[in-house]
Amino acid sequence: MTALTDMADLSIEDGIAIITIDNPPVNALSQGVRQGIKDGVAQCLADDSVNAIVLICAGRTFIAGADITEFGGPPKEPGLHPTLADMENSSKPIIAAIHGTALGGGLETALVCNYRVCDAGARFGLPEVNLGLLPGAGGTQRLPRMVGPEKALQMVTSGAQIGADEALREGLVDEIVANDLRAGAIAFARKVLTEKRPLTKIRDREDKLIAARENPELFDKVRKSIARKTRGFLAPEYNIRCIEAAVNLPFEEGVKEERKLFMELMTGSQSAAQQYFFFAERQAAKIPDVPADTPEIPINKVGVIGAGTMGGGISMNMANVGIPVIMVETQQEALDHGLGVIRKNYENTASKGRISAQDVKDRCGLISGSLDLSELADCDLIIEAVFENMELKREIFKKLDEIAKPGAILASNTSALNINEIAAVTSRPEAVIGLHFFSPANVMKLLEIVRGDKSGKDVIKTCMAFAKRIKKTAVLVGVCPGFVGNRILAKRQAQANQLILEGALPHEVDKVLFEFGLPMGPFQMSDLAGLDIGWNKETSKGETIRDVLCEADRRGQKTGTGFYDYDKNRVPSPSPVVEKLILEFSEKTGHQRREISEDEILERCLYPMINEGAKILDEGIAIRASDVDVTWVYGYGWPVYRGGPMHYGDSLGLDKVVATLRKYHEMTGNADFEPAPLMVRLAEEGRGFKDL
Numbered sequence: 001m002t003a004l005t006d007m008a009d010l011s012i013e014d015g016i017a018i019i020t021i022d023n024p025p026v027n028a029l030s031q032g033v034r035q036g037i038k039d040g041v042a043q044c045l046a047d048d049s050v051n052a053i054v055l056i057c058a059g060r061t062f063i064a065g066a067d068i069t070e071f072g073g074p075p076k077e078p079g080l081h082p083t084l085a086d087m088e089n090s091s092k093p094i095i096a097a098i099h100g101t102a103l104g105g106g107l108e109t110a111l112v113c114n115y116r117v118c119d120a121g122a123r124f125g126l127p128e129v130n131l132g133l134l135p136g137a138g139g140t141q142r143l144p145r146m147v148g149p150e151k152a153l154q155m156v157t158s159g160a161q162i163g164a165d166e167a168l169r170e171g172l173v174d175e176i177v178a179n180d181l182r183a184g185a186i187a188f189a190r191k192v193l194t195e196k197r198p199l200t201k202i203r204d205r206e207d208k209l210i211a212a213r214e215n216p217e218l219f220d221k222v223r224k225s226i227a228r229k230t231r232g233f234l235a236p237e238y239n240i241r242c243i244e245a246a247v248n249l250p251f252e253e254g255v256k257e258e259r260k261l262f263m264e265l266m267t268g269s270q271s272a273a274q275q276y277f278f279f280a281e282r283q284a285a286k287i288p289d290v291p292a293d294t295p296e297i298p299i300n301k302v303g304v305i306g307a308g309t310m311g312g313g314i315s316m317n318m319a320n321v322g323i324p325v326i327m328v329e330t331q332q333e334a335l336d337h338g339l340g341v342i343r344k345n346y347e348n349t350a351s352k353g354r355i356s357a358q359d360v361k362d363r364c365g366l367i368s369g370s371l372d373l374s375e376l377a378d379c380d381l382i383i384e385a386v387f388e389n390m391e392l393k394r395e396i397f398k399k400l401d402e403i404a405k406p407g408a409i410l411a412s413n414t415s416a417l418n419i420n421e422i423a424a425v426t427s428r429p430e431a432v433i434g435l436h437f438f439s440p441a442n443v444m445k446l447l448e449i450v451r452g453d454k455s456g457k458d459v460i461k462t463c464m465a466f467a468k469r470i471k472k473t474a475v476l477v478g479v480c481p482g483f484v485g486n487r488i489l490a491k492r493q494a495q496a497n498q499l500i501l502e503g504a505l506p507h508e509v510d511k512v513l514f515e516f517g518l519p520m521g522p523f524q525m526s527d528l529a530g531l532d533i534g535w536n537k538e539t540s541k542g543e544t545i546r547d548v549l550c551e552a553d554r555r556g557q558k559t560g561t562g563f564y565d566y567d568k569n570r571v572p573s574p575s576p577v578v579e580k581l582i583l584e585f586s587e588k589t590g591h592q593r594r595e596i597s598e599d600e601i602l603e604r605c606l607y608p609m610i611n612e613g614a615k616i617l618d619e620g621i622a623i624r625a626s627d628v629d630v631t632w633v634y635g636y637g638w639p640v641y642r643g644g645p646m647h648y649g650d651s652l653g654l655d656k657v658v659a660t661l662r663k664y665h666e667m668t669g670n671a672d673f674e675p676a677p678l679m680v681r682l683a684e685e686g687r688g689f690k691d692l
């Protein structure tokens with residue numbers, strides 16, 4: 001075996017050359033990999049003893065794509081394009097041997113080979129869209145030639161992967177190797193030689209494109225079908241245009257179009273934000289003071305206290321991954337209702353074909369119910385999900401302390417309350433932690449893990465790993481009112497409430513934030529949650545617009561009216577009644593209403609969020625700025641193409657954010673606009689949160 005570079009080597013076995021890539025952890029196409037492939041192919045072509053070449057990877061996967069860490073830096077020779085061109089022009093057959101995931105540039109590398117074999121677990125995809133990109137090394141031109149434009153469109157716009165069986169059916173691979181992939185690939189290479197199979201090149205194929213040429217509506221159909229999900233994103237549309245080019249243009253011209261659109265995306269702000277977020281998400285899993293060798297507590301059974309919307313959603317997470325869960329309620333009726341809702345949810349999912357009838361049965365079978373708290377005695381993790389009342393929570397934790405087995409983790413799903421105060425009523429504060437799920441808990445990807453002063457490192461490590469197991473992205477935060485997500489949300493809500501007193505109307509505020517890319521504005525969100533959360537009819541004195549609306553029995557979507565009027569399909573429309581109530585309230589509270597620009601709405605809602613994020617960082621409540629961004633993207637639907645509030649602040653320039661905050665501070669006197677010292681310091685140093 002000869003080393004080609006420090007990431008690739010070459011061996012020759014009876015006329016078959018094997019180029020092995022070894023660039024852990026995912027064999028990304030770093031400079032050393034490209035160099036290795038290029039040199040390896042050249043050596044094989046020059047060596048008369050070599051008749052065919054197998055390209056295979058060491059470690060856990062085939063090439064998982066271009067090396068994202070090289071993006072944005074100076075180009076390092078050789079580029080991917082000339083490397084792939086050498087492969088495609090090889091006069092000796094090249095066979096890709098694929099295991100793990102052939103993704104992005106990895107799949108594009110496989111597509112310039114003459115043949116592809118894989119093991120049964122291999123997966124294939126072009127996930128560039130998730131990085132705000134498109135496959136820029138011929139993938140958009142070659143994939144539709146292999147699997148047809150329809151399938152290619154689905155793959156490039158969603159980034160979804162297909163498995164080995166589907167890849168074989170679609171013609172993407174030539175053979176699935178049963179056991180030893182390397183031996184199987186070598187045997188396949190010999191077969192190619194003995195059978196004198198041609199040096200087929202995907203670029204020369206046209207057969208699967210012809211039907212689409214007569215069906216140009218195909219593209220608009222796809223555009224329409226993904227419009228809601230991809231609102232605001234550039235990359236999905238650019239990916240579609242590339243497939244259109246593959247169908248309608250000669251190969252070389254299609255490649256040129258792909259290159260042009262790729263460069264546009266690559267140099268744009270959306271891809272920068274999405275690439276940033278790719279690493280942000282992975283960073284969040286790293287906890288500096290919890291060493292990798294910290295032991296984990298095995299979690300084989302979970303208890304959930306409360307069978308309401310939250311408790312039910314939380315329980316579904318466990319059942320979805322095969323973990324038995326017991327829900328405890330105080331009343332049989334509430335328990336039955338909770339279990340019924342879960343079943344209905346699963347049945348709905350099954351009716352859409354996303355899970356099977358057997359899945360519904362299995363998952364429901366994993367969720368049991370009880371009215372007796374002592375049945376939680378054998379649970380490894382108990383999650384309290386009752387309503388937000390400190391006294392009630394403390395009472396429950398006192399009981400849990402007596403019931404739970406030694407070593408069990410006692411978690412609260414509180415969205416704002418002090419975990420230390422809850423932990424203090426137990427004899428084992430090290431076992432207590434916050435697991436803040438976001439509603440709907442079976443859907444939202446974020447899990448805010450709240451570390452109390454005494455939470456054990458093993459408990460933290462276990463919860464971080466457990467989050468991954470139930471397919472959530474966890475962010476570890478410290479104790480403060482509202483933690484990271486809701487603390488920042490409160491600042492936006494305060495400004496939104498203020499803006500409608502000063503002159504804007506709820507739908508005007510919501511429109512600005514919706515157009516910014518959020519799933520909905522603050523008033524639609526309040527209506528959805530219910531305006532009467534925390535509101536008390538007996539004590540309400542009409543001190544806020546929310547009070548006024550609740551007193552008028554406008555309590556949000558559930559009552560058909562709130563800040564908006566809702567039709568029977570829950571479609572909102574601005575309400576003249578609310579407008580009148582707001583105008584009256586403005587006058588009563590001495591506000592001189594004025595025209596408020598969209599820019600002011602945006603800045604006043606978003607900049608205090610960035611400011612609060614800076615305070616959170618300064619206080620050590622979040623470990624890093626990117627954790628705040630992960631919280632907001634996965635917990636509140638902040639558009640990932642804007643990275644998150646902290647990345648957004650950096651992209652605006654912190655000097656601009658500070659100056660604008662000062663302007664509003666002067667104008668309103670509101671302390672939320674007083675720039676956080678950390679942000680002022682960074683702005684003065686010409687740095688950003690990314691430099692911390």
Ligand code: 3H9
Nearest residue numbers: 026028064065066067068069103104105127135136137282
């Ligand atoms: C592309 O190919 C463009 C082309 O069209 C060419 C145009 C010219 N580069 O996710 P994990 C790191 S764009 C650099 O935790 P898993 C990752 O940061 C690319 N680093 O593991 C992490 O580092 P750390 C298209 C990468 O097992 C470590 O590897 N391809 C890359 O849960 C482990 O990652 C993609 O978008 C990379 N490409 O999942 C695929 N990928 O340990 C992106 C990963 O320091 N990758 N790292 O935190 C993935 O989807 C997942 O990583 C994968 C493994 C499924 C492969």
